Amino acid sequence: MIKSVFDTYETVKEKRLKDRFFKHNTIVDLVNQLPADFEIKELGQSVKGKSINLVKYGNGFTKIMLWSQMHGDEATGTMALFDLFNFLQSNHPLAQLISEKCQLFILPMVNPDGAEVFTRRNSQQIDINRDFLKEVSPEAKVLKQCRAAIKPDFGFNLHDQVTLWSVTGTLKPATLSFLAPAFDEELNINETRKNAMLVIADMFSDLDQLLPKHIGLFDDEFEPRAFGDNFQKAGTSTILIEAGGYTNDYEKQEIRKHYFIAILSGLFSIATKSYSQQDLKNYFVIPKNNKQIFHVLIHGIVLDGIEVSIGINYEECPSSNGCSTFKTYSIQDIGDLSFCDAYQNYSSPSLSLNGNITLYQPANFELLDGDKTILSFENGNLLFKKD
Structure with missing residues (x-):
């Protein structure tokens, strides 16, 4: 029924x-x-x-x-x-x-x-x-x-x-x-x-x-x-x-x-x-x-000479009129995240990053697959995401 x-x-x-x-x-x-x-x-x-x-x-x-x-x-x-x-x-x-x-x-x-x-x-x-x-x-x-x-x-x-x-x-x-x-x-x-x-x-x-x-x-x-x-x-x-x-x-x-x-x-x-x-x-x-998921998970990135995964989450806050929200993304984990999943996963042998990755700080980087940008953030704001 x-x-x-x-x-x-x-x-x-x-x-x-x-x-x-x-x-x-x-x-x-x-x-x-x-x-x-x-x-x-x-x-x-x-x-x-x-x-x-x-x-x-x-x-x-x-x-x-x-x-x-x-x-x-x-x-x-x-x-x-x-x-x-x-x-x-x-x-x-x-x-x-x-x-x-x-x-x-x-x-x-x-x-x-x-x-x-x-x-x-x-x-x-x-x-x-x-x-x-x-x-x-x-x-x-x-x-x-x-x-x-x-x-x-x-x-x-x-x-x-x-x-x-x-x-x-x-x-x-x-x-x-x-x-x-x-x-x-x-x-x-x-x-x-x-x-x-x-x-x-x-x-x-x-x-x-x-x-x-x-x-x-x-x-x-x-x-x-x-x-x-x-x-x-x-x-x-x-x-x-x-x-x-x-x-x-x-x-x-x-x-x-x-x-x-x-x-x-x-x-x-x-x-x-x-x-x-x-x-x-x-x-x-x-x-x-x-809690084994992230909003965004990027695998296989080399930072300081080691290969790591990067877990990114957003905080959702109301706009001033209470009729929408805005999201602020920050780095929430770095290391072995193979036991986790995410709403959006990025994994490719040709991934690379331009920008800084600092734990618990706003996302501020560009993610490339080869020579093409597939994801980018500026001061915690999502600028671009390839569908």
Whole structure:
């Protein structure tokens, strides 16, 4: 059933969300256009007075809360939620099943001020996902009070992770990562956390067929200030989904498709209670995340009389209007990188460099293959890349 939705995804994709840089007003417009089956309620406001809205859907017994964009520059989950809204309005049997078996409580944008300028933190420079205990941000108060009022059985905590996470044993980007967050430092497993793990095992079974070798298990170190860990502790079986990287998908439109399917797979597992038939060992066989990839990897370059590989990564920063980003490239490793991979690899016996290579400094060189330039940087800026 999940595969049929994947194959017809374009029919439910919310086409008004074309990249990661949409703002609060766009989200509000889309929410206000939802039909009467969706109940809309303003729960509170951000520091700068932007509404934080809850969308309720379904008449079933099982309560499921989904929240996205606690970090303003992590927009993939939000796009996937609006794809979900469209899907729920379809006549697909799974949409009907979710409506009958579940009540969905969805906060599509928890940090509208951060989204406005495309930054992680809110306008107080607070990381909302490290503010569960102190509640100094109004956004954290809204989210915490929402869960306390609803007391959901399950929660979906929707985030993006840096694109340099890879999947152990594959040397491929961790395009999606899952986690049932810990509720204590000992990483114990109670019934609440176990149910989250079993749902994730179902999700992995579905998604690994569609996105093989690109799905990892995120680190489960306990973070006492985080919402996912504390919601798990409070009795809501919490499922973390992180969107990572995928080759040539800078605006995460392909990742968004798989993200939506991951959410839908989890909802199907909960609605049918198929997770109760799942084996816990299938959660622990999901490969772990690691960091064995670079954005750019150049092999076989002679520096100071020795042959080395050069690993280059970029830092992505928002433009002043929050509607785009710029990338600054720097040298992050030099030496034997044969155990690594990259989004872009360069390897040829005729490669040579013009310029300086200094570890942890901005990329500032020209890469030639024979007498032709194939890649060049100036003070960390990408000037040219041969397609």
